[in-house]
Amino acid sequence: YAKKIPLISYISMHAYSPNKDTKFLVAFDAKSEGLYLVEAEKSKNSIKYLSEPSLFSLNEASGLIDKYEIVISPHADVIKNKFETYKNKFEYQELDPLRLLDSTNQKYIEKKFEDYSSFDLLYLRGPKIVE
Template sequence: MKALIIDTSLEISHIILLQDYEIIYFKKFENVNLSKELFTNLEKILHDTKTDISTLKYIAASIGPGSFTSLRVGATIAKTFSYAKNIPLISFTSMQAFRPHFDTKFIVAFDAKSEGIFIIEAEEINEKINYLSKPKLMNIEEATALIEKTKIVITPHIDILKEKFEIFKNKFQKRSFDPHLLIDVTNNLFSNKKFEDINNFKLLYLRGPKHS
């Protein structure tokens, strides 16, 4: 069966349509009117792949961290389809789309503007990722103490964070968004029946965690 992943937390948004562990359609777009273009792109993907949305085994949406508007657009569409078609709803953090590609403990970090940074701690062993924490917002002092003890920090915001943490700039590495990581995460959540309540779908905004 097919499944749908929607990620609107970063500067580039992503739609992934998958069959089991295989990507059958991958769309990314940026600098658009997301509230309009996301739904339009979804309609086109479903049409082009002859996919009946009611047959999806799950819909997954990012909880962030991301901007207020973009996160709510993605979450609203996912929740609407989930409710209307009785499809399981799954959440993930976009931080789970990044990895170092070698065995090590590491941090994924997203810039949180004036608030500091969002981080998630993880470990890669034999190409598998074990998450050691949930996403959390840290101020500069807290993050500095953690980064000091960490070998590598993966981030899509490398220039900004190198400037914020100049003393540790050699620890920061940029990696590309990896859709296969999100497929692994969401398929695992589906297998373990870890579904979300559409009325309690919590989002992480870049200026601090709030509830939607």
């Protein structure tokens, strides 16, 4: 605290990206609650996030998955069994620590960090639920 080291937040779902330029989804298994999804687009090694992470029921997620060519997930094997129609869209991927490093470094360069008085720790809070 005394050294005023900035706190840089990140969204772990932003640590995943496809190997090619395309629009894609990142999916995390929310167990019986459905899926956490983030919509994104990769173009020329840059990623633009089209949505915030949100919790979707399986039925709602199905409608969104239908619109994308690729769904990247560290839980691909579990999730694809819930979506027989879209099994071939799921791609397993582990978290890319370099992607997180790039993301947080860019936030630092752009001075998009928090000071201690305004930092809002969201760990273990419920996500925005899509209804």
